[in-house]
Amino acid sequence: MKFTVSRDALLKPLNLVAGVVERRQTLPILSNVLMVIEGDRLSLTGTDLEVELIGRVALAGGAGEDGEVTVPARKLVDICKSLPEGSDIQFSAEDGKVSVRSGRSRFTLSTLPAREFPSLEDSIGTHQLAVKQGQLKRLIDRTAFAMAQQDVRYYLNGMLWELKDQQLRVVATDGHRLALCTLQEKVDTDGDAQVILPRKGVLELARLLLDEEATIGIVIGSNHMRATTEDFTFTSKLVDGKFPDYQRVLPRASDKTVLGSRLELRQAFTRTAILSNEKYRGVRLKLSENTLDIVANNPEQEEAEETVPVEYVGGGLEIGFNVSYLLDVLSVLSGDKIKMSLSDPNSSALLEESEEGDSVYVVMPMRL
Numbered sequence: 565m566k567f568t569v570s571r572d573a574l575l576k577p578l579n580l581v582a583g584v585v586e587r588r589q590t591l592p593i594l595s596n597v598l599m600v601i602e603g604d605r606l607s608l609t610g611t612d613l614e615v616e617l618i619g620r621v622a623l624a625g626g627a628g629e630d631g632e633v634t635v636p637a638r639k640l641v642d643i644c645k646s647l648p649e650g651s652d653i654q655f656s657a658e659d660g661k662v663s664v665r666s667g668r669s670r671f672t673l674s675t676l677p678a679r680e681f682p683s684l685e686d687s688i689g690t691h692q693l694a695v696k697q698g699q700l701k702r703l704i705d706r707t708a709f710a711m712a713q714q715d716v717r718y719y720l721n722g723m724l725w726e727l728k729d730q731q732l733r734v735v736a737t738d739g740h741r742l743a744l745c746t747l748q749e750k751v752d753t754d755g756d757a758q759v760i761l762p763r764k765g766v767l768e769l770a771r772l773l774l775d776e777e778a779t780i781g782i783v784i785g786s787n788h789m790r791a792t793t794e795d796f797t798f799t800s801k802l803v804d805g806k807f808p809d810y811q812r813v814l815p816r817a818s819d820k821t822v823l824g825s826r827l828e829l830r831q832a833f834t835r836t837a838i839l840s841n842e843k844y845r846g847v848r849l850k851l852s853e854n855t856l857d858i859v860a861n862n863p864e865q866e867e868a869e870e871t872v873p874v875e876y877v878g879g880g881l882e883i884g885f886n887v888s889y890l891l892d893v894l895s896v897l898s899g900d901k902i903k904m905s906l907s908d909p910n911s912s913a914l915l916e917e918s919e920e921g922d923s924v925y926v927v928m929p930m931r932l
Contacts, residue, residue, distance in 0.1 A: 565601055565629050565630070565631025565632070565633055565655070565657040566628050566629040566631075566654075566655065566656040566657075567601050567606060567623055567628025567654075567655055568623070568625065568652055568653065568654045569621060569623055569652070569653055569655070570650075570651075570652050570653070571644055571647050571649065571650070571652070571653055571666070572649060573621055573622075573624075574606075574621055574653065575644050575645065577608055577619030577620070577621055577795060577796070578608055578640065578641055578644060579641060580617060580619060580771060580772060581597055581608045581609065581618070581619045581637070582597060582637040582638060582640075582641045583610075583617075583771060584610040584612060584615050584616070584617045584768055585597065585610045585611075585612065585637040585638070586612045589612075591682075592676065593676045593680050593682070594611065594613065594682075595636060595637060595638070596634035596635055596636055596675075596676055596681070597609065597610050597634065597635060597636075597637040597640060598610075598632065598678055598681045599635065600631075600632040600678070601623075601628050601630050601631055601632070602630055603630070604622060604623045604628075605620060605621070605622060606620070606621045606622075606623055606628075607620050607621075608620075608621070609681070610637060611681075611682060611684065612764075613684075614762060614764060614765070614800065614801050615762075615764055615765050615768055615798075615799070615800045615801070616798070616799040616800075617768065617772075617796060617797075617798050617799075618797040618798075619795060619796050620796070628655075633657045633662055633675050634675055634676045634677070634678050634681050635662050635673045635674075635675055636673060639673060640664075640673065643664060647666050647667075648667070651667055653666045654666070657675065660674070660675055661673065661674060662675055684788060684801065687785040687786060688785060689783030689784060689785045690755070690757065690784060690785055690786065691727055691753050691754070691757045691783070691784040692753060692781070692782070692783050692784075693727070693732065693751045693752065693753040693781075693782050694751075694752075694779050694781045694782070695732070695751060695779070695782070696777060696778070696779060696780075697772075697773040697774070697775055697776055697777075697778050697779070697780050697793070698773070698776030698777065699747055699749070700769075700773055700780060701770060701776070702745070703732070703734045703745045703747060704723075704770045704773075705770070705896065706896050706922075706923045707723060707734050707735065707736040707744065707923075708723065708736060708766055708767070708770065709736075709892045709895075709896065710737055710741050710743035710925075711723055711737075711738065711763050711766065712737070712738035712763075713738075713763070715738065715739070717739070718803065718805060719760055719803055719805030719806060719807055719808075720738055720739060720808075721762065721763045722736075722760045722761055722762040722763050722765070722803045723735070723736045723760065723763075723766045724736070724758060724759075724760055724807040725758070725759050725760075725784070725789075726756075726758050727751070727755070727756055727757040727758075727784070728756045730751055730752070731746060731747065731750060731751065732746070732747040732751050733745070733746040733747070737808065737810065737813070740889065740927075740928050741889045741892075741925065741926060741928065742810060742813050742814075742925065742926040743893075743896075743923070743924075743925050744814075744923065744925070745922055745923045746922050746923075747922070748922050757784055759789060760803035760805060760807055761789055761800060761802060761803070762800065762801065762802070762803050764800075765789070765800030765801075768798065768800070769798055769800070772793065772796050772798060775793075778793060778794065779793075780792065781793075785802075786802075787801060787804070788800065788801055788802060789802055813912070813926055814914065814924065815907065815911060815912050815913070815914045815926065817907055817911075818906055818907045818911070818914055819907055820851070820876070820878050820881060820905070820906040820907060821876070821903060821904070821905050821906075822851065822856065822875070822876045822903070822904040822905075822906065823874060823875035823876070823901055823902075823903055823904075823918055824856065824872060824873075824874035824875070824901065824902060824904070825872075825900060825901060826894055826901060826902045827900075828872055828873075829856075829872055829894060830894040830895070832858055832870040832872050833858065833890055833891050833894065835868065835870060836858045836859070836868040836869070836870050836887065837860065837887040837888070837891065838860075839860050839862055839867060839868035840860040840861075840862060840868075840887055841861070841862045842862070844886070845886045845888045846860070846884050846885070846886060846887070846930050846932045847859065847860045847885060847887040847890075848882060848883070848884050848932055849881075849882070849883050849885065850880070850881075850882045851876055851878075851880060851881040851882070851906075852876075852880050853878075854873060854874060854875065854876055854877070855871060855872075855873065855874065855876075856871070856872045856873075856874045856876070857869065857870070857871050857872075858870045858871075860887070881906060881908070881909065882909060883906060883908075883909045883913070884909075884929055884930040884931060884932035885913070885927055885930055886927075886930055889927045890927060893915050893925045893927065896923075897915070897916075897917055897921075897923070897925075898917065899917040899918065899919060901917075901918040902915060902917060902918060903915070903917070903918045909929060911929065912926050912927060912928050912929065913927050915927065
């Protein structure tokens with residue numbers, strides 16, 4: 565196997581593929597990247613048995629010699645990064661070693677047999693759809709922060725993808741807050757589906773969405789999901805579990821509506837958070853006519869207080885929240901104003917953009 569490739573063309577796909585590879589592996593071959601030459605195309609594959617990413621690079625100046633080999637992913641990335649921009653890299657494999665040459669530099673890397681490299685099996689897709697990468701990135705960016713991390717309820721460590729009535733909706737929750745975003749345009753797919761993409765799959769997929777206007781094809785199967793662009797094929801196993809019924813979590817009986825400046829509220833929450841309890845991050849919201857007072861205390865008896873003018877008419881209300889959860893929501897919302905719907909101190913708050921937005925957020929209250 566022998567080929568030449570430009571450093572700059574190789575580095576981007578190699579970086580993304582190596583991102584899938586786990587640093588600590590039970591199987592040594594999982595810390596390697598599989599390199600396959602077919603004609604004038606090089607493909608790079610990385611996997612951790614849950615997520616698989618294949619990147620493709622067109623080789624300029626004719627084809628190399630066909631073949632396949634696996635080499636240590638991190639070392640190869642570090643070598644390519646350290647070479648000067650614009651340089652060409654020559655690869656050749658023989659006798660269980662790969663030689664990497666560029667200019668006056670020469671590296672010899674150990675290899676493992678390509679035939680031992682695992683691949684995620686091809687399951688037959690039941691649903692297919694195509695969306696713009698920018699649209700998919702928005703869905704993920706607006707909800708991913710609410711996914712759980714290492715929760716024993718393993719089905720929360722991921723994101724629900726729901727196809728219903730030709731609409732694509734994604735939902736994430738960690739049991740304390742919930743984020744939901746719906747694609748505004750209808751998608752051309754037959755039948756309904758609900759699948760849970762694991763946390764790592766969501767984060768890796770988001771890294772691939774670099775070209776907003778380009779289309780990404782998605783195939784959803786019973787236990788895998790595959791996304792394909794011109795340069796990449798991404799496959800992830802799905803979480804086998806039942807996602808909670810998010811419709812039951814959305815507050816329906818909110819009778820108090822607060823409209824406020826997103827920027828002002830975000831700044832006020834950021835300032836009061838400084839003196840909140842470091843462990844619980846609680847702040848108290850006190851509502852009165854057209855005024856919102858935000859108060860934070862901590863065990864050192866320190867206190868922060870902010871008054872923010874809002875549009876609100878109704879009775880007084882005092883309610884506690886984890887300020888980090890509110891700030892997460894205000895960070896992903898856009899628009900000048902946000903709308904907050906409340907009912908009583910023990911009920912969740914519903915946050916959304918004041919205009920007709922595509923995203924809805926639910927934050928559970930805290931007892932302070």
